[in-house]
Amino acid sequence: MPRAGLSPAKVVEEAAALADETGWDNISLAAIAARCGVKLPSLYKHIASLEALRLEVSTLALRELATAMADAVLGKSGSDAVLALSAAYRGYALAHPGRYAGTVAAPTGEHQGQLEAAAAVLRVVEATLAGYGLTGDDAVDAARALRAALHGFVHLEINDAFGLPADIDRSYRRLVEGIDAAMASWV
């Protein structure tokens, strides 16, 4: 019998793909094993447990999200950068809804890599807001406000909580513009 040639990274990647297809809550070792062409207990050669795997998927997603955001703001500043970052944020979340759920829903504080990846996301947001002249608590407030607005919108969108069919792109744009204007006026 030929080997499957798995690796920890491949298992995490399959788990992430499964999450995107069936939802973060529906990740199961049984489904991942089937997808990898391997029996369930074999996965334990590459991961420590289901919880540990979830943390790895969460970490992967946070890193991808940070990268997507950083790429989007490259060479931009001010409102331009905020709009680009917001578009990249939503784009990632809609393209990878399962992973995205894992960026928030996963347990926090037990995994060094996850903490660093979460910090990287925060760093990109803060750097993007650097041009607004905010310092200290004001900068913290602004970063939280932007992150909250973006997360709240895409989370509700992914979970079909916007009943009406009215143009969602437009709603998102106006929300981002509103937050941008608010931060600009905080001096």
Next chain:
Amino acid sequence: MPRAGLSPAKVVEEAAALADETGWDNISLAAIAARCGVKLPSLYKHIASLEALRLEVSTLALRELATAMADAVLGKSGSDAVLALSAAYRGYALAHPGRYAGTVAAPTGEHQGQLEAAAAVLRVVEATLAGYGLTGDDAVDAARALRAALHGFVHLEINDAFGLPADIDRSYRRLVEGIDAAMASWV
């Protein structure tokens, strides 16, 4: 052996309390049964399945949230009402984090009562924004923006995603004020 005197409503209430204590994802029939002083299979006399129970908890939470918001805005209007509604929203979410998670994370569209409760929440938000002179798509955008901002903030807060210890109350107030100002300027 005396009867436990359960009812569907009591089971839902226990499940909601359990969710608040241990998290929406950790609801289990085993734990609920123990809490009710009953063996696990006995629960099936009152509920159809774990999934059905989650929908009931979600519905309960949406109703409670709608009521809390409606009470908060009673007799108020404009920015006053928006601030009161925002405080009530966050207050409910922090007091009942498990239930609150269920208001968004639960499967949607299969349960009439849940749909109605979700509509009730939306109705309170729309009524609160009535004084801003927004109509049609503008009103929809505003309701979505407010809901997204509130949800995003409290969801991140509940999940400990705000690393820093900086004053969270203040951050929330500024976010709400920012959204309020943005909506006021949309005319």
Next chain:
DNA sequence: CGATCCAAGCTAATAGAATTAGCTTTGCAG
């Protein structure tokens, strides 16, 4: 080229959860 050894994969076994079937008994209605 062949002996060796580690890691990848397997089977088997355990434990816990949800669900279903079917039995027993409580406690109210008549």
Next chain:
DNA sequence: CTGCAAAGCTAATTCTATTAGCTTGGATCG
């Protein structure tokens, strides 16, 4: 008092995660 529907139970089934321990592929080193 009698009977019956509902509430609770035990037993059995299925599915998942996890652990233990065996087998073997295949790279490494002589």
